[in-house]
Amino acid sequence: MSDRLVIRARTLVSMAGEAPARGEQLFAPLRKLDDAALVLVDGRVEEAVSWKRCSPPPGAEVRDLGDVCLAPAVVNAHCHVQLSHLAGKTRWGAGFTAWLESLIAHLREPLSAEAITEACEDMAARGTGHVGDFAGEGLSLVDDAARRSGLGITHFCEWFGMDAPFIDAVRPWPPRCRAALEQDEERPVADISVPLEARCVPAGHALYSTAPEVLRDARQWCAANGRVFALHLAESPEETELLLSGSGPLAELYQGIVLPDDWQAPGMRPLALAMKLGLMGAGTLAVHGVQLDAQEMTVLAASGAALCLCPRSNSHLGVGEAPFLSAVENNVLCCLGTDGLSSNTDLDVRKEAVFLRETCDAPPEALLRLLTVNAAEALRLPCTGRLEPGQPGSFCVLPEALSF
Structure with a gap:
């Protein structure tokens, strides 16, 4: 017998028929x-109608959610779920390098399955339907927790290191991720509904922390396989200083640890270097972009790359403001992410939208597009971001600041 459910609410914004939007299209x-x-049947949308026109299917459960505005489940396009055990342990407000130094001090601590599970369950409970998780380890822990909580997930397996051993059979997959994928392949077929590898892509961490060869290999693998390539880009003033001159606090922290002794600064700003390496273009998701100037934003838009903004994380660390207005003015495809609990108070991506509403006076129409159809486009999720007949019926309740 089919599972039939009718959800009643004051307002529904289904996003049915909506395409990804840029520039002025965001405000339509x-x-x-x-x-x-x-009306949901077996977890999929059968129809969305006014209550007066609704004839609940026989045996359907009816849930009246009252005075709320519903929308499709939202997408957290950038998160570090595996670091959830570091909540409250890092230094905020003193710049990127101070935060990073405090983070490094805790990286030898074991990952916490409990913290990861709590993070995934909390995201799902707050209306997140899919998360783009960035990690070099803890792949199986995060994947299991996400799937148990009902979260869709894309694993961006980020390689961290400039002088790591480049094993031809592994590159561009980080060794720990490759090991997790190989273990998954050895599980009995009966235990695998969808192989872990189908949810994974190789990725780089950043231009200042991942070898150029690995970044190029990961980008080429993703392009050849029709997948999204992602990296952190132009996140802090310290990153820009390091790449331009090889100096500054980030250079001092990383020299001899992440940066080889013979490493030389490329003498280029982050976006220019990424363009030179062939990393930008359709199918690339750049994360943060805080230090992109107006001209660079134009170049990013022309390349076809998408930009994920993490405004609360940027504010907490004191690295600058997420460039929402500049991205809109230059027709960049934007979406939103929370980063992780080491730089944010929670993983509720709706609050990133509320933050932009309060600080940039961004309208709900634009913000809802960033949370749904734009994020689905950026992560290439064809069945996400709209409540249309036949599509999954995952929904969220919008905060009052985003309500219609």
């Missing part, structure tokens, strides 16, 4: 349905 009105009924 969105269709809303007042006194709405969302």
Whole structure:
């Protein structure tokens, strides 16, 4: 017998028929349905109609959520779930290098399955339907926790290191991720509904922390396989200083540890270096972009790359403001992420949108697009971001600041 459920709410913004939006398209009105009924059969949308026109299917459960505005489940396009045990342990407000130094001090601590599970369950409970997780270890722990909580997940397996041993059979996959994928292949077929590798892509950490050869290999693998390549880009003034001159606090912290003794600064700003290495273009997701100037934002847009903004994390660390307005003015495809609990108070990506509403006066129409259809486009998730007939019926309750 099919599972039939009817959700009633004051308002529903289904995003049905909506395409990813850039520039002024972000501000176009969105269709809303007042006194709405969302009819789900076996977890998929059958229809969205006004309550007066709804005839609940026989045996359907009816849930009246009251005075709330519903939307499709949102996408957290950038997160570090495996570091959830570091909540409250890092230094905020003193710049990127001070935060990073405090983070490094705790990296030898074992990952916490409990903290990872709590993080995934909390995201799912707050209406996140999919998360783009960035990690070089803890792959199986995060994947299991996400799937148990009902979260969709894309694992960006980021290689960290400039002088790591380059094993031809492994590159561009980080060794610990490759090992987790090989262990998954050895599990009995009956235990695997969808192989772990189908949710994984190789990625780089950043231009100042990942060898150029690995970045190029990961980008080429993703392009050849129709997957999204991602990296942190232009996140802090210290990154820019390091790449331009080889000096500054980040250079001092990383010299001889991450940066080889013979490493030389490329003498280029982050985006220019990424372009030179062939990393930018359609299918690339750059994360943060705080230090991109207006001209660079134009170049980013022309390349076809998407940009994930993490405004609360940037504010907490004191690295600058997420460049929402500049991205809009230059027609960049934008989405939102939370970063991780080492740089944020929670992993509720809706609050990133609320932050932009409060600091940039960004309208709900634009912010909801960033959270749904734009994020789905940036991560190449064809069945995410819209409540349309036949699609998964995952939804969220919008905060009052984003309500319609």
